[in-house]
Amino acid sequence: MKKYVIWCKNLILVILQYRLNFFLSFLSVIVPLIIQISLWKAIFGFTGIDSIKGYTLGNLIVYYVLANWLATALGPSMRMEVVSDISTGGLNHYLIKPVNYLICRSLDILVGNLLFSVTGLIIIIPIAIFLFKEYFIGIFSVNCLYGLPFVFLAFILSIEISTILSLMSFFIDYTTSVNKIQFLIMPFLTGQLLPIELFPEKIKTIIQILPFQYLVLKPVQIFMGKISPANITKDILIMTLWIALFAILTYSMWHSGMRRYNAYGG
């Protein structure tokens, strides 16, 4: 176990070394947030409406602050270090050591995302609360207690999805298109771009069947008090099933991929 602690320590040392990169990465949260809030302010101002599908302007501001913050922690993505390891032979260094590669790369995702999300919690959330305090009243009350186990499971699910996306490079030579598709589609499927209620019925139905909503949409709805405790329990059970299914899929992809691995480049 201690080897994984040292692994995490080294990872944090590397992230914190590149200070400009670390701080500039917050622009990837702040800029979309500003655009989204400005857009909805304009829509509400222009149309004169009070709410859309149960969301007031205040609800949407809170939604987007929480959604963008959670997306940095939980938004799944194809990990380019894994893709590079598989396609250029970097994986070899891990295979010759008594260390679990998937655990190491999962820790990369977990530590990196935790670091950004905790820093976001310290910087972005307080600023947002300061700017829009009237909309945040009632948020972060008892809902947080229900939300925490949910977020914990969402971390696991996010790591699994990211791992599965990355392990596709065992089977596909050129993964740029897969990376672009997931980059474009994930914000829709996770709920980062729009609350699910604002989608047309058919698209809403598809999103509700898929597991990606548990990463951003559901945790945000829990923090906003939009889901009852009984339904939270039901959602946790469904998430656990998805986690088990993706664990089996990850295991199969890894073992099948290792049979195909040609260790090119190294």
Place this chain on the structure above:
Amino acid sequence: MDIIEVKNLTKTYKTFKKEAGLVGSIKGLFNRKYVEKIALNSISLTVKKGDFLGFAGPNGAGKTTMLKILSGILYPTNGEVFVNKHTPNKRSRSFLKDITFIAGNKTQLDWSLPPMDSYLLNKEIYNISNSSFRERVKVLSGLLNIRSVINRPVRELSLGERMKSELLAGLLHNPEIIFLDEPTIGLDINSQKNIWKFFRHLNHEEGKTIILTSHYVEDIKQLCNKIILINKGNIIFNDYLSVFLDHYNVKRKITFSVQENVDQSRLKDYFNVPNSVINVDGNTYSITISKEKVENTLHKIIDDFEIFNLRIEYEPIQDIIAEIFEKLNT
């Protein structure tokens, strides 16, 4: 005692065959053809504990593929492989503790951090005690002469310093079997010599079994007691280096310098073999002949010419190997 046993090992790679040009690319979208490349063709070999074995062969011969199968990185397509009684591709913990794989063109060290941070990680990975770790770092960094660099970020180190830091990382856990893939690639001659000295110490003093691949035949000549020549996935020679030299080193190169007043145009066809005499420099010439003719040739040169310098050399091993592969591949 055989520490490595390979029986009828075959490894094939499946790659898709793409026709050149735009039409070929479009065809490839809908109808992809695959070809199988045989990287290793029913190879069998054994390695004894304490051997220093060198694999030599042209690019694509199968040297690195062999090393990767022996270290468990790749699965064989067919055949059996045992390394220290383990099946490598099962990657058991005890097997992984017995081996290390160091590639000259790849680093396991974190680019942004000093090597010491990577050593501390390896310490935990291999469960090395604090005292053993300190001792091992002290001894290896002294032998490799890198005590002053192991606390500087890897990106600031020269290629030679990086390679030596890499060696220390790979040897920290004191493995019994060391796989080296082009370990001296890109290094200057002094760095190469230092690293040869270090490998000799590992093999002669510490008794490690070392398997090496290298394009620099000089690496093999300086270090190995056994040599395997491999070409297009087939072994064409597998024995001690001394046996190889006895068998293949059948030529000798005689270099001599003559006085300036000799009619040097006579020398061109003097030995009745057209173009056999090469003008090396000014009034120095060399001739390469079979070892049986050396005595007669020397008598002839000494009797007929006023020479002031004479040297007899074995044919360089790299020339021997190059000639073998040239004949096989034409």
